[in-house]
Amino acid sequence: MASRPWSSRARRALLTALVTMSVALPVSGAARPAAVPAPAPAALAPLGTADPSALDSRYAAGREEIRAARDMAARHGDRRRAAALTGMSGSGRTFLMFDGRDGGRSVEVFGDLSRARRIAVLVPGAGVDLDHYGRLRRGAEALLGELGSGSAVVAWLGYRTPATLGPSSLTAGRADGAAPRLRAFVRELAVAVPAARVSLLCHSYGSVVCARAASGLDVADIVLYGSPGTGAGSAAGLHTRATVRAGLGGEDWIARIPHTTLPLPFVTVGFGTDPTAPEFGAEVFDAGDAGHSGYLRPGSVSLRSIAGIVAGRAGGRHA
Template sequence: MASRPRSSRARRALLAVLVTASVALPVSGAARPGAVPAPAPAALSPLGTAGPSGLEYRYAAGREEILAARDMAAHHGDRRRAATLTAMAGRGRAFLSFDGRDGGRSAEVFGELSGAERIAVLVPGAGVDLDHYGRLRRGAEALLDELGSGSAVVAWLGYRTPVMLGPSSLTSALADEAAPGLRAFVRELSVAEPTARVSLLCHSYGSVVCARAASGLDVADIVLYGSPGTGFDDATALRTRATVRAGLGGDDWIARVPHVEIPLPFVTLGFGTDPVAPAFGAEVFDAGDADHSGYLRPGSVSLRSIAGIVGGTAGGGHA
């Protein structure tokens, strides 16, 4: 009987978040980067093998798409977007794909993908787009530095992320849209580098995306961190052969988000079981005192833990 009042309070708290977000949305939505026009990208043939010549072709095609989007943004008068895209097209940047429309879609490679023994695919959460791409890039660079040689990190911004604390961040609708693209991308990587150990690193709302895509993916690990939940009751419901792991930093505000699901007409709010809860059944890793944006911060406990998972040296066991 005692659980009912707590559940009721949690539901009311989540509804309060929704109401607050609904009021804030017109302000935040007005600044959505999707308002900046960009050309439709050319169709790409599958990567095939990750040989140097095939990769260079894809990287060159990505650079051309970025520059075309840069020119359109400059013509539109958005100097900030144009400057961001100029940097993305710079020497040493390597994009397997790019689409500047609707906030941006991209897949940037850090390290040497050809011959990589370990590949980490970063799946970001709410609020990440072309105008807020720097934090995703910094995390990828820090992880690559921690992993060392023989590794590659791919920052996969392959979907329209929800607005931070907006109503879209409380439902699985955008994750459902994103899942087929993530499945296709991971399969392409697996064909290109069939011997590489691939791990999905899923931050915040990205954990909802990974959970929706999990079934049938040939990856070693699905790592959920800073997660609001997945929309599944437990790890077995993901129907994956991968090891499902979860971590929550001591200073992460998302720990205060109620882990409930509220069925409403045509939509369900919330994502249910906390992935670090024993009932979920994931292998819980030490995330130290990470805050919500700090899991891949250089020198952090969480970064070392995640790098150990990607490298295949992390211990098992349910926490």
């Protein structure tokens, strides 16, 4: 279903929502993606197997890349970034890839990927970079704890996310650049762990990334939560064989953002239909009273719902 043209009321609502965001999300202004130098990482061959020895070798290479970036940050005088990278380079951390440049790219595994029967790939939204990575990590750990044995969670920070406040978070430019990388990673994962059930969990602007990557991906579920829209008018418009599911928490400010589009010269602002709206046609799950950053909060209704989807034991209702 095509989105309605913007009315003057919708324009005013968008301005109101942006003011709300500026109050609710002050940390977004702290992002400084280009401020800290980092070395170019070594080229990696595709992960052809999830054999434990192959994974151990890949994880060791990831730690070396993180330590190299840590050392460069320390020489640059950025103690904050150096301290964060020191934590990320610990022996218990397992990164399939790491690139510290331009805000950072990384793929971290939580759980035993070699034995995983179900895998959740977390695709974060705006404002997540190396300086704000803890939010993504905490969510991955909470989800793994809810899923239990036989599961793995992958935190895929495979693109430069847009700032929460700024024009890049209102257009699909960053998502268009991220989508081919997400497709490549999911295909690599399918080769390495062919028997695992894979679900994409797409938060906020990450739902735009997943929508751009959806066509042709061999995944069981595409789960959209805290979504500003996908750029598609319906789940069918994603052209995927996966089950498309959507949830919106009762305390999520993104519900106040106009779910429509505004065509401008050379760019379209906004992402159209709310994925939880009846006309979108997704399977809607119970997200409880989640706030925008609280969908994977331990003990929450939304976390239980999302874990049930990943485990293949939850349906949801058709909107």
